[in-house]
Amino acid sequence: MLTTPFTELLGITYPIVQGGMQWVGRAELAAAVSEAGGLGMITALTQPTPDDLRREIERARALTDKPLGVNLTILPTIDPPPYDEYRRAIFDSGITIVETAGSNPAPHLDEFKRHGVTVIHKCTSVRHALKAEQVGVDAVSIDGFECAGHPGEDDIPGLILIPAATQRVNIPVIASGGFADGRGLAAALALGADGINMGTRFMCTVESPIHQQIKEAIVAADELDTELIFRPLRNTARVAKNSVSTEVVEILEAGGSFPDVRELVAGARGRTVYETGDAQAGIWSVGLVQGLIDDIPTAGEVVTRTVAEARDILTSSLARFAAG
Numbered sequence: 667m668l669t670t671p672f673t674e675l676l677g678i679t680y681p682i683v684q685g686g687m688q689w690v691g692r693a694e695l696a697a698a699v700s701e702a703g704g705l706g707m708i709t710a711l712t713q714p715t716p717d718d719l720r721r722e723i724e725r726a727r728a729l730t731d732k733p734l735g736v737n738l739t740i741l742p743t744i745d746p747p748p749y750d751e752y753r754r755a756i757f758d759s760g761i762t763i764v765e766t767a768g769s770n771p772a773p774h775l776d777e778f779k780r781h782g783v784t785v786i787h788k789c790t791s792v793r794h795a796l797k798a799e800q801v802g803v804d805a806v807s808i809d810g811f812e813c814a815g816h817p818g819e820d821d822i823p824g825l826i827l828i829p830a831a832t833q834r835v836n837i838p839v840i841a842s843g844g845f846a847d848g849r850g851l852a853a854a855l856a857l858g859a860d861g862i863n864m865g866t867r868f869m870c871t872v873e874s875p876i877h878q879q880i881k882e883a884i885v886a887a888d889e890l891d892t893e894l895i896f897r898p899l900r901n902t903a904r905v906a907k908n909s910v911s912t913e914v915v916e917i918l919e920a921g922g923s924f925p926d927v928r929e930l931v932a933g934a935r936g937r938t939v940y941e942t943g944d945a946q947a948g949i950w951s952v953g954l955v956q957g958l959i960d961d962i963p964t965a966g967e968v969v970t971r972t973v974a975e976a977r978d979i980l981t982s983s984l985a986r987f988a989a990g
């Protein structure tokens with residue numbers, strides 16, 4: 667056990683979450699994290715329909731009976747997916763933990779609460795964390811500028827953002843962005859967080875359903891190999907640096923608009939990366955923390971060794987400084 671208010675809230679053994687990941691957060695990965703004592707998260711919108719989500723949850727349930735979550739990313743798009751039907755698929759499947767992200771979760775909260783769902787809202791600023799607490803979520807996950815995916819527009823790294831959040835928010839806070847090991851978990855706890863959320867680290871594991879060559883590309887890459895796209899559109903995303911991401915940045919910096927890059931950033935091209943192993947085929951999310959990743963272990967091994975390393979740091983390596 668490594669007990670924090672977050673593990674107590676959710677009834678999990680270790681304060682380690684595998685955050686929602688488009689095309690990556692499928693049953694095998696989520697179940698492996700949960701089975702090891704962390705919290706695995708199936709990504710709802712990776713499933714083309716709510717019925718596919720029901721089946722995916724069933725597949726995960728066949729692999730573990732430990733607590734399991736679903737990520738519901740709320741995209742401010744013109745043509746939104748049928749969120750109420752995805753929500754229903756979540757309740758019907760008996761899921762009681764949801765990670766919301768993308769926009770204010772308020773429109774979904776009444777329904778979640780009616781069905782006894784514990785909501786973790788993932789956000790990228792202290793003001794959004796405070797807002798989420800005020801509208802009634804149970805925990806917040808806060809993504810620093812280091813993170814894969816959408817770091818927001820404030821560019822505040824975790825070293826500042828996490829303590830800034832933990833000293834003002836009263837519900838459990840999960841530190842996210844840039845975590846890959848026990849050093850990170852120990853640091854997050856020292857900064858006042860109640861646990862960590864990891865994306866890139868879990869993406870580079872045996873159970874992660876992406877092509878082996880992409881996992882090897884993550885191992886080979888360092889902390890300089892990401893790029894921020896969509897900056898001028900104020901919808902920044904941290905992605906792997908490749909010929910496509912560089913072209914997108916050049917077009918937008920030269921005054922282009924979204925229609926000029928629409929084809930380059932298409933989700934289908936990103937999916938091709940994971941399916942074919944061609945890292946240049948499209949845009950794919952990855953965090954700065956790839957610079958700290960140098961192997962492809964099982965997801966369970968990531969959970970177990972992260973906890974063991976953090977314990978050692980907290981009880982032994984750091985204790986020697988205080989003893990002097």
Ligand SMILES: Cc1cc2nc3c(=O)[nH]c(=O)nc-3n(C[C@H](O)[C@H](O)[C@H](O)COP(=O)(O)O)c2cc1C
Pocket residue numbers: 684685686687688690709737739766767768788809812813814815816842843844845863864865866867869950951952953954955
């Ligand atoms: C491949 C990939 C896809 C992601 N897709 C989503 C998503 O659909 N919804 C979401 O809320 N976060 C998404 N994220 C963000 C992660 O849940 C997590 O917040 C982030 O990866 C943390 O930063 P780290 O990669 O440094 O650990 C994604 C991350 C990765 C690596």
